[in-house]
Amino acid sequence: MSGVLSLPELLYDEIVKGALREDLGRGGDLTTDAIVPKDRDGRALVVAREAGRIAGLDAALHAFRLLDPAGRFEVCRPDGSDARAGETVARVSARARALLTGERTALNLLGRLSGVATATRDVVRRLEGLKTRVACTRKTTPGLRALEKYAVRVGGGETHRHGLDDAVLVKDNHVAIAGGVAEAVWRARAGVGHLVKLEVEVDTLDQLDEALAGGVDVVLLDNMSLDTLREAVSRCRGRALTEASGGIRPENVRAVAETGVDLVSLGWLTHSAPALDVALDVLA
Numbered sequence: 001m002s003g004v005l006s007l008p009e010l011l012y013d014e015i016v017k018g019a020l021r022e023d024l025g026r027g028g029d030l031t032t033d034a035i036v037p038k039d040r041d042g043r044a045l046v047v048a049r050e051a052g053r054i055a056g057l058d059a060a061l062h063a064f065r066l067l068d069p070a071g072r073f074e075v076c077r078p079d080g081s082d083a084r085a086g087e088t089v090a091r092v093s094a095r096a097r098a099l100l101t102g103e104r105t106a107l108n109l110l111g112r113l114s115g116v117a118t119a120t121r122d123v124v125r126r127l128e129g130l131k132t133r134v135a136c137t138r139k140t141t142p143g144l145r146a147l148e149k150y151a152v153r154v155g156g157g158e159t160h161r162h163g164l165d166d167a168v169l170v171k172d173n174h175v176a177i178a179g180g181v182a183e184a185v186w187r188a189r190a191g192v193g194h195l196v197k198l199e200v201e202v203d204t205l206d207q208l209d210e211a212l213a214g215g216v217d218v219v220l221l222d223n224m225s226l227d228t229l230r231e232a233v234s235r236c237r238g239r240a241l242t243e244a245s246g247g248i249r250p251e252n253v254r255a256v257a258e259t260g261v262d263l264v265s266l267g268w269l270t271h272s273a274p275a276l277d278v279a280l281d282v283l284a
Contacts (some may be wrong), residue, residue: 004080011146012059018143019105020063029101042096042282046110048083049277053121055079055154056113056147057090058107067098079155082121089278094211096282103280111275112144113151119273120155123250123266131265132257135160135243139267148270161263168192169220170200181207185214199243208232212239220248221261229259 023029046060052225054077061073071094077083089110092099124134134157140148149159161167170184181200188198199218200211205228211219212235221232223246236242243263244256256264 004150006058006079007146007150009058009062012062014058015143015147016062016066016105016109019101019108020066023105024101029097032097032100035101036096038095040096042094042099043281044092044099044282045088046090046092046106047279047281048077048085048087048089048114048167049279051085052083052114052276053155054081054083054089054110055151056109057118059113059147060110061090061104061110063102064092064098067102070094071098079117092280096257099280099282100193107278107280108203109147109230111278112141113147113154114278115278116148116151116270116273117155118276119250120152120157122268123253123269124156126250126254127257128265130254132157132261134253134269135263135265136269137245137265137267138163139271141192141270148262152269155222155269157269158263167253168196170198172201172203172222175201175207181210182214185211185216189214202232202243205231205235208235212236218243220245220265226255226259229256229261233260 051131074091077089168188175184197217200216201220202208203222218241221244242261244261245265
């Protein structure tokens with residue numbers, strides 16, 4: 001997985017624990033505990049039922065590890081690799097109860113994150129030959145942002161802001177309350193340190209000119225027509241990075257990128273990408 005660091009356990013440990021607690025509820029795994037002897041060992045394969053980009057395998061296997069710290073894992077298709085339909089992604093040896101109890105939590109995480117990574121990979125491939133980069137947004141599942149943004153990176157994309165605290169993004173509602181783009185930019189500049197990037201959302205060329213006059217670092221070109229985007233890119237050249245956003249999906253992303261924007265941001269990657277079909281096959 002070139003260029004993408006794996007997530008430290010600290011960032012997914014509580015997420016996985018919470019998911020297991022949610023599934024176990026107040027009484028534990030009634031079915032498994034009634035049927036499977038406590039000391040029974042088991043083996044299983046984590047399998048991709050359809051082809052896709054793998055992401056989140058460490059977090060998924062952590063579900064089994066929490067239930068059986070002595071479990072053993074063999075990774076066959078690590079994060080960042082492309083699995084074929086029917087291909088084994090990992091082999092797991094652990095207490096049989098741990099396999100069955102942790103199954104749904106592990107597969108939910110792996111399927112969701114691999115789906116995001118696969119969707120991102122496919123969008124990136126649509127832009128081959130162009131300079132435009134693909135970014136996600138803050139439209140993430142509450143509690144899963146770190147994992148979903150990681151999955152976007154595994155798919156070859158980039159993050160936008162991780163949260164409200166790592167960059168300034170002046171949006172239309174900020175502009176409305178401030179009374180205009182220029183005033184909003186001035187207040188933002190006065191309120192943050194010199195190392196913080198400043199981006200402004202604009203939806204007209206007049207607003208764009210105001211933002212550029214204020215010396216912003218990035219302009220978010222929101223829901224603009226292709227012709228307006230081309231003009232906006234021309235005005236921004238050498239003055240600010242350009243990011244197109246709003247209504248961008250796989251089927252129109254290349255047309256948007258061909259306007260010359262530096263980035264396209266797709267909330268779709270994290271709020272609507274389909275999960276990858278993955279399964280756990282227990283070996284007799």
